[in-house]
Amino acid sequence: MDAVAHIQAGQPTSTPWRYRLDEMAWRDLVEGLKHDSLPFVGLWCDGTDIHALFMPHDMQPLAATLALESGRYPALSPARPVSSFYERMIFDLYGAEAMWGTDVRPLVDHDVWQNSMPLAPVPGAAGDNKGMVAVQPSDAMQAASGTAMGSGPATGGYETPLHVAMVCEGETIRHAETVSGYAHRGMAQRWHKCRVDEANRLSGRYDAGCSAAHQAAFCQAVEHACGQQVGHEVSQLRLVVLELERVTQHLFTLATLARQAGARLVASRCMWLRESLLAKAAPVIGSRLMMDHSVPGGVNLRDTASMGTLCEQIADLAEEVYPPLVTLWQSYPGLSARLAGLAVVESTLLERVGLDGPVARAGGGECDYRRAMRAYEGLWHFNGGRHNGTLEDRAAILLDEVGESLRIIKALGPRLGLSAGGRIELTYEDGEGTGLAEGPWGAVLYWVRLKNGRVDQVFMRNPAYSALMAFEAVLPGQNVADIGLIRTSLGVSAAALDG
Incomplete structure (x- = not known):
């Protein structure tokens, strides 16, 4: 069964192109997407459900919906790497955890907000960090050898407010990753x-x-x-x-x-x-x-x-x-x-x-x-x-x-x-x-x-x-x-x- 058929086998909703899956069906969908080229559009949360939107080649939208279970859901990032950004945003805003996600670092919440998880039914406590945003490097960044350098966001230029953390050998970049969230507007x-x-x-x-x-x-x-x-x-x-x-x-x-x-x-x-x-x-x-x-x-x-x-x-x-x-x-x-x-x-x-x-x-x-x-x-x-x-x-x-x-x-x-x-x-x-x-x-x-x-x-x-x-x-x-x-x-x- 391909990914489209798998989604359409779910329970129909009032929206003709959106189907509700249970957790096991969602997990099967994630496994199926590892071998399916179905174009992925995005992933989002409304506080109760997780929604994944796809765009088949006939350009008609197709969405899968899963109810959050104890604030958790199986991650989509093992099958669609770009969805890790959506998963990180969802956790920062709603506190919904992507199980087996490929990256669990904060995306826009760097412990400086008045409340963590501000869109959750019960928002979390305020962050403890009231100074500058701290960079949380990935395991790959910590393992890289070389000189640590950074670029942005407060350099006085017109570039987009984004921090680029790098490990360099001389003037050559060996490893790099970014920190965003400076332009978050809710x-x-x-x-x-x-x-x-x-x-x-x-x-x-x-x-x-x-x-x-x-x-x-x-x-x-x-x-x-x-x-x-x-x-x-x-x-x-x-x-x-x-x-x-x-x-x-x-x-x-x-x-x-x-x-x-x-x-x-x-x-x-x-x-x-x-x-x-x-x-x-x-x-x-x-x-x-x-x-x-x-x-x-x-x-x-x-x-x-x-x-x-x-x-x-x-x-x-x-x-x-x-x-x-x-x-x-x-x-x-x-x-x-x-x-x-x-x-x-x-x-x-x-x-x-x-x-x-x-x-x-x-x-x-x-x-x-x-x-x-x-x-x-x-x-x-x-x-x-x-x-x-x-x-x-x-x-x-x-x-x-x-x-x-x-x-x-x-x-x-x-x-x-x-x-x-x-x-x-x-x-x-x-x-x-x-x-x-x-x-x-x-x-x-x-x-x-x-x-x-x-x-x-x-x-x-x-x-x-x-x-x-x-x-x-x-x-x-x-x-x-x-x-x-x-x-x-x-x-x-x-x-x-x-x-």
Whole structure:
């Protein structure tokens, strides 16, 4: 019996795609997943049950639910390594213990909160450590020989607040692991019993640079839970914002990479194009920030009727500026040599950590969820062709995807402006739904449970945990001076990690 059949053999729930398993069936599922390629999305707790969400290749969600027994459940991490981060987060917030988990260190609770296990029915006592966060190394870190070093989070720079603990031999990293939690904002609690519009606003502030993707996925999840679907033009209006966000975020990342590599002229040209695009978009969309423009049931744009014209203006600017930018990036003295061969993310690592997005596409993966989204029919074409998984390949994929997104925006122009898009009035009945969007760094998925007209529970999956696992895996053998380049190229985000 494969994993899908195993889950579907469980007890049906009121949600058609979610099934309840008993403990022995859950254990059998974990064993089966060790030999099954069923794509894993995420693991979360609601205080009573543990839920594991999968996305079969037909893109229909499939979830397994297990009731906590004395605050414990069999761990999923022996079969899906990336789930160890979810298990650690669940324990920090709810005190639910993952039996046989591969990593039981704290993830976001470093003994400085007013209460431990704050979302448990009975929260724990306050932590004793009121000073600086203490690093709790793994057994592998303690066994490594060399000079202990650390990087972040309080270095005075603009890097994401994340501590990287290392054991080095000279300037070469021999072992590395990370400590997160500095950016924890308690999103699970803030979403709980929240108004739908306020929950949507919170989702847009989860991860800077990916706001449009988060809100589009959240809105889809709410609409799915309500049994409603927005019209085709609303979907395509959302696509314009999604693709514009992808362009501006990729250009920001490319500018950061170029600056860190010493190519300041290239960095300035990337930022000039980004700023020019935002200057054209802001009067029509409503702001320079790509947030609060997707709302449940529709869109919220300042001048919806001008979106088609905006697409044409963006296309005209792109035709003038983008080709010279590509030429500059490819021909700038020393830039290619600086990035070549750094931090290779191999296909076996991608498969192990479940990483998607441009990082995976730079390593030969074909994981772009836009191919499965109805709104992209006739617009999306696979943008790949890189297979070595180096930092240079990742930068090239980002540059290629800027061009692809600009092409999509140009194609959308003639389709828009025929109406104001419209908006459907949603009746917030009790129910569950999922929504998916392809963000700048990969798939963003939301599961939302509505109850009594409000948001009862939210689970959000983005590529952050997988990117962090890849980051830790590729650091050994790299030079300490390249940490910033590597972290930027993988899209490691502390906010998206910490929740």
